[in-house]
Structure formats: C-alpha cells, structure tokens
Amino acid sequence: MNIQLDTQTHKKTAILESTLLLIKEHGFHGTPMSQIAKNAGVAAGTIYHYFESKDELIRELYIYVKDKLADEILKTDDAGRPYRDRFLDFWVNQCSFFIEYPAILYFLEQYINSPYAKRFAGSESKQFNTKVKPFVAYGIENGLIRKMDYELLGPIVHGSIVAAAKFHLSGHHAFTTDRLYGMAEVIWDGIKEQESKK
Structure with missing residues (x-):
C-alpha cells in the first residue's frame, strides 16, 4: 500500500468535500480558496498542488x-x-x-x-x-x-x-x-x- 498516495487521495477528497459543503452555504462566489483550504484542514498553498485554480476545482468537483x-x-x-x-x-x-x-x-x-x-x-x-x-x-x-x-x-x-x-x-x-x-x-x-x- 502506498501510504503517500493514500494521503494525497484523502487530501484531495477532503478539499472536494469541503468545497461542496461551502458552496451549498455560500455559493460559488462566496467560497474563496482560503476558506476551502481551512475547512478541509489543509494549508492554503496545498490546495494548488491538486487544483490549478478555483475554476479547475469546480470542474473536478x-x-x-x-x-x-x-x-x-x-x-x-x-x-x-x-x-x-x-x-x-x-x-x-x-x-x-x-x-x-x-x-x-x-x-x-x-x-x-x-x-x-x-x-x-x-x-x-x-x-x-x-x-x-x-x-x-x-x-x-x-x-x-x-x-x-x-x-x-x-x-x-x-x-x-x-x-x-x-x-x-x-x-x-x-x-x-x-x-x-x-x-x-x-x-x-x-x-x-x-x-x-x-
């Protein structure tokens, strides 16, 4: 089992799920990347390791x-x-x-x-x-x-x-x-x- 891969998958899923819940509450425009990262429990810069932009994040979500x-x-x-x-x-x-x-x-x-x-x-x-x-x-x-x-x-x-x-x-x-x-x-x-x- 690749523990690093599992951790990366977990982080990406956490970001997606965080985005999903925040968009329900605040809509697309009211959900900044910084809030998504905080809610997902990852560093602000980490989110860009998985998604180039907020638009890319929304598309993948x-x-x-x-x-x-x-x-x-x-x-x-x-x-x-x-x-x-x-x-x-x-x-x-x-x-x-x-x-x-x-x-x-x-x-x-x-x-x-x-x-x-x-x-x-x-x-x-x-x-x-x-x-x-x-x-x-x-x-x-x-x-x-x-x-x-x-x-x-x-x-x-x-x-x-x-x-x-x-x-x-x-x-x-x-x-x-x-x-x-x-x-x-x-x-x-x-x-x-x-x-x-x-």
Missing part, C-alpha cells in the same frame, strides 16, 4: 459528484429484471440520494445554471456516460421508452426527481420509500412506450 451519483443510481440494477422495475429503482435511488446528500443536489443545480456549465461543456463523468446514459438509451432503443431524444427525456425524468427531493428537503412532506416508488410509477407511465407491457 462536478465530475466527482456525478461519479458518486452514477454509482448510486444503478447500485441495485440487475439486467435480468424487467426494465420497468429497473427504471423505478433508477428513479428512487437518485431521489433518495439527493435527499440524503442535499449538498450534491444544490451544487448540481447551481452548476447547471452557472457559466461553468458552458465553459466546461465537454467535461462529464465517465461513470455517468458509461452507466447512466446507456441505461436510458437501452430503454429507448428497445421500444420500452417512447422514442425521443435523450436531451428531451432527461429534463422530464431528472426534473421530477429534483422536484420531489426539494419538496422533501423543504419540510413540506417527508416521503417514504413507498411514496417515492408511487411517484416513480407515475413518471414511468408517462414515458413508457404505450404498447409495451414489459
């Missing part, structure tokens, strides 16, 4: 949280089960993840609506591209989901997940797992290929 999200979304996936059931898990796992980790939800919301999304348009999580997008594409290509562009389907599914998570986090209603599955079924009924019983 985006990929970091999308990797975590991709792992969580399909953590229970089993290709041998009916696609409908897999989709319900896909929806509920993502919503539950956002409820458990609101800092990630709020970071992604801020990122998508900021200049960073355009500036780093080519930066995306490999995990997301190799796991999540193919899962959705499979449903469309095999006639299980209505034929539509992925970029149109995404806001329908993702938007419902975000809205449900925010509603829960706001304290308006504490959704149980059963209620989340009930909402996921409504979304499935809206996007499934109508002739499909699978």
